[in-house]
Amino acid sequence: MPIDSDFARVRRCLLLEGKPDRVPLCELHVDREVKEAFLGRPIASAHDEVDFWVAAGYDFVPLSAGLLEVGGVLSGEATQRKQHEYTAYGDGRREVTWAAEGEGVIVTREQFDAFPWPDPDAPDLSHIEAVAALLPERMRVIVIIGKVLTATWMLMGWEGFGLASRFEPDLLADVFARVAEVQFRTFERALELPKVGALWMSDDMAYGTGLLCSPEILRRHVFPVYRRMGEICAARDLPFALHSDGDLTPILPDIVGCGFRALHPIEPQAMDAQRVKAEWGDRLCLLGNIDVDLLARGTPQQVAEAVRRNIDLLGREGGYCVGSANSVTYYVPLRNFVTMIETGLAYGKL
Numbered sequence: 001m002p003i004d005s006d007f008a009r010v011r012r013c014l015l016l017e018g019k020p021d022r023v024p025l026c027e028l029h030v031d032r033e034v035k036e037a038f039l040g041r042p043i044a045s046a047h048d049e050v051d052f053w054v055a056a057g058y059d060f061v062p063l064s065a066g067l068l069e070v071g072g073v074l075s076g077e078a079t080q081r082k083q084h085e086y087t088a089y090g091d092g093r094r095e096v097t098w099a100a101e102g103e104g105v106i107v108t109r110e111q112f113d114a115f116p117w118p119d120p121d122a123p124d125l126s127h128i129e130a131v132a133a134l135l136p137e138r139m140r141v142i143v144i145i146g147k148v149l150t151a152t153w154m155l156m157g158w159e160g161f162g163l164a165s166r167f168e169p170d171l172l173a174d175v176f177a178r179v180a181e182v183q184f185r186t187f188e189r190a191l192e193l194p195k196v197g198a199l200w201m202s203d204d205m206a207y208g209t210g211l212l213c214s215p216e217i218l219r220r221h222v223f224p225v226y227r228r229m230g231e232i233c234a235a236r237d238l239p240f241a242l243h244s245d246g247d248l249t250p251i252l253p254d255i256v257g258c259g260f261r262a263l264h265p266i267e268p269q270a271m272d273a274q275r276v277k278a279e280w281g282d283r284l285c286l287l288g289n290i291d292v293d294l295l296a297r298g299t300p301q302q303v304a305e306a307v308r309r310n311i312d313l314l315g316r317e318g319g320y321c322v323g324s325a326n327s328v329t330y331y332v333p334l335r336n337f338v339t340m341i342e343t344g345l346a347y348g349k350l
Contacts, residue, residue, distance in 0.1 A: 003345075007059045007140040007197045010321065013285050014198060014239035014262045019318040023311050023348030025058050025341055026287045026321035028144065028202060028243050028264060030328040033089035037334045046130040053139075057345045060142045060197055061135065063128050066186040067118070067179060068147040068154070087330045088296075094330055104157030106175055107164070115155075117178060120185035125193060132195040140197025143190040146243070148222045149203050149213070151179045165217060176221035187229050191236070198239035201226060201260075206246025208270045215251055223258055230259020241287065245326060246270050256283050264288045265325040277314055286314055288323045290340060295324055295332045300339040307343040315348065322348060 009020035035043050035052045043049060053061045087094040106112050132141050152175050153161040164172040190196055203222070205212055226242075233240035241262035242255055247270040248263070255263065263280075265288030266273045273289045290306050298306075307322055314320040322344045328337055 003054065003057050005054055005057070005059045005136055006138040008138065010059045010140075011197060011239060013318055013321050014241060015237075016261065016282070016285055016319050019316075019350050022350055023315040023344060024321045025056070025344050026264070026323040027058070028062055028200065028288075028323075028327050030337075031330040031332075033087060033094075033330040034328050034332060034334065034337055037089055038337070046127070046134055049131055050134045050139075054136060057341050059138075060140045061131050062142045062144055062200065063131060064144045064202075065123060065125055065128060065190055066145045066147060066183045067151045088333045089330060099154040100157045101159060102157050103160045104153075104155050106155045106171075107157065107160040109171055112171060112174060112178075118182055120182045123182075123186040123189055125186075125189060128190070128193055128196075132193060135195055140195050141193070142198045142200050142241075143187075143193070143196055144200045144202050144243075145183050145187050145190065146201030146203040146226075148176065148180050148183055148225060149205055149218065151183075152176050152221075153212075155179070161213075165213070173221065180221075180225040184225055184228065187232075191232070191238075196238075198241060199229065199233055200241040200243060200264075201229070202243040204246065205244045205251065206248050206270070208246055208267070210247060211250060212246070215254070218251060219254065223254055226258040226260070234259055241285075252276075252280060252284075256280070261285060262287055262321075265323075267291075267325045273310070274313055277319070281319055285319045285321065287321045288325045289314070290322065290324050292324050292326045292329065292332070295336050295340065296329070298336065300335055303336045303339045304343045307340055308347050311344070311348050316350065318350075 010024045012018060012020045013024055032043055038056060039052055050061060106115055128141055128143060155175060156164060187199065205218060230240050239262060240260055241264060242260040243264040245267055262285040266276060266286055268289060268291050273286060277286055289310055294302060294306055310322055
């Protein structure tokens with residue numbers, strides 16, 4: 001079908017300004033394997049990146065900046081590596097990395113002082129500039145930053161983070177502050193770039209049944225910097241979105257209080273999207289909510305049914321963008337990804 005990429009429909013949803021012409025497609029991230037299978041060629045340049053998002057029917061290109069790329073880790077010294085044998089592409093094997101569960105690279109004051117912190121005033125945003133220069137007239141970039149909690153615990157390791165919260169609160173506060181400084185300055189620089197349509201903070205604060213840490217830690221160290229960002233976005237009339245997995249119910253008032261206007265991904269195992277829509281839909285646009293397990297293991301028919309159901313229940317009056325309940329991973333078969341976007345484009349017309 002003809003693709004008419006236009007960020008205005010996404011902006012209308014993100015700012016809760018009523019119904020767009022159709023429910024927009026929305027993803028925080030699509031793994032390279034899926035992109036390359038969809039295009040039928042390698043993703044080797046900014047041209048390829050733009051071509052994928054245009055051809056797939058999206059109205060924006062999501063690009064990461066700051067300390068931590070989406071799905072990445074901060075230091076090879078504090079990572080776990082594992083061969084996964086269930087990718088849906090290539091030879092079926094893929095090495096993945098994740099942060100250490102024990103001690104990270106900063107668990108002492110000496111390690112904090114010696115860590116090679118990036119210059120907060122000189123973030124590398126050249127990849128965003130390259131994509132922005134190639135976008136069709138009505139497409140935009142959404143810059144993904146955030147990761148204040150995530151980068152802090154990854155630097156310290158999960159056990160190191162937990163122990164510091166009890167025994168080294170000053171060190172924990174300093175790591176949080178340095179991470180927040182880098183991310184905030186990256187945010188400020190991103191605002192200066194052309195064709196930036198929204199800012200999207202990615203920072204997992206919860207798992208399926210609760211928060212990853214106490215809400216007091218979030219209120220003391222994380223939400224203040226997001227509130228500053230939210231105030232700036234509001235003054236510039238820029239949409240401001242949050243990605244966090246898990247059950248965010250205890251902190252939804254805090255999230256709204258930071259100025260976030262959209263929430264991703266509303267994991268179906270963790271939160272009831274209809275309930276969130278009923279209680280918060282006048283203040284939050286909902287993004288995602290198509291179960292990744294369904295995308296990975298379901299049939300195309302089941303995927304299409306889920307997309308249609310979400311559009312009917314969440315999107316008919318605006319305030320919803322359809323997509324995965326996390327990201328489109330390397331274990332999602334191409335046929336299911338294509339079914340999701342094609343159903344969204346066809347059935348989402350309002």
